[in-house]
Amino acid sequence: MDTSKNRHGLSRTIRESVKREIRQRCGFGCVKCGCAVYQYEHVDPEFSDAKIHDPERIVLLCGGCHDLVNRGLLSKESIKQCSMNPKCFQTGFSFGPFDIGTCDPEITLGTYKCKKVKTLISVYGEPVLSVAPPEFEHGPFIINAYMSDREGNELLRIERNEWKSRSENWDVEVVGNRITIRKKLGDIALAIRSEPPSKLVFERVNMLFKGVKISCKDSEHITVVTPRGQFLYANAMEVYDYDKGLNIIENGFELPSGGGKHSRISFGRCIIDCNSVSIKSNQ
Ligand SMILES: [Zn+2]
Incomplete structure (x- = not known):
């Protein structure tokens, strides 16, 4: 089974232009904490259910916050809220x-x-x-x-x-x-x-x-x-x-x-x- 694609045939690889749109929308850092060392994360829907790479539904998330989500200490719902009001735009910078x-x-x-x-x-x-x-x-x-x-x-x-x-x-x-x-x-x-x-x-x-x-x-x-x-x-x-x-x-x-x-x-x-x-x- 090709693990680089989900059940809808969507590749994990996101186009550069889409990645830039995501970065710009998130202020260049994790939507939760503002850290500029991040990964691209499908939030709504999750990657397994996504049919396209929609920049409005993918966020930047740092390793620390990502781990909190995986451990169930931070909810996907909270991340969605943060996505609407990214941390970097509150502070003015990513770090x-x-x-x-x-x-x-x-x-x-x-x-x-x-x-x-x-x-x-x-x-x-x-x-x-x-x-x-x-x-x-x-x-x-x-x-x-x-x-x-x-x-x-x-x-x-x-x-x-x-x-x-x-x-x-x-x-x-x-x-x-x-x-x-x-x-x-x-x-x-x-x-x-x-x-x-x-x-x-x-x-x-x-x-x-x-x-x-x-x-x-x-x-x-x-x-x-x-x-x-x-x-x-x-x-x-x-x-x-x-x-x-x-x-x-x-x-x-x-x-x-x-x-x-x-x-x-x-x-x-x-x-x-x-x-x-x-x-x-x-x-
Ligand atoms: Zn973070």
Whole structure:
């Protein structure tokens, strides 16, 4: 017997366009609790009785809430109620965890790689991406970040290892260890890949923050353009053991380089064209 199909011949596989409709209708998280690590669940009717994949009758449900339903601790009726008023639209966001472990995490944005760096990106004194050491022995490193789209609208923020994505996004998809936020079909505004215990990879960034454009794509160069037209293009930049990595200041960029025995910066074909470049070492 083919278990991938029900008695009506309906396949378990849901079309991508239908999945997106379900995600949008549920605000990109579990209808009960808002968790963004979910599965697609037929509620009314259940999959065994369904004849079509109707996006109005399928919900996002996280593993925890799904388990509660299976154990009879949460009713299908409650889930149906939640489906009409999904949690994410009440709170404004869906959420999920990042596990960056108890050893110094390695964080990558395109070609910009950091380890033992406290503030990876700072714009006019405000941290955009930062990592704090554990607050207690054997505790986790703590990551905070603010990620926006190319118009400056918030897409996702990371607060103490919990990421939150806004329900008014066009599409937020979590598949395996990757979060992808799209502005429209084929237009990826942000993609983050989590590789516990200690790696976090920003595969795609295309953001505007305080007038500064910051972008990277997969393993291609990271590009920063300031409102004054100052331009930083780095095709290989590794920073190790510094308080600050890429620091965008009023007149240009501050980058760690030279002197420090733990620092290394490889510019390769990088172009830096700005009025003032200040290269400092922690040493
Ligand atoms: Zn849930």
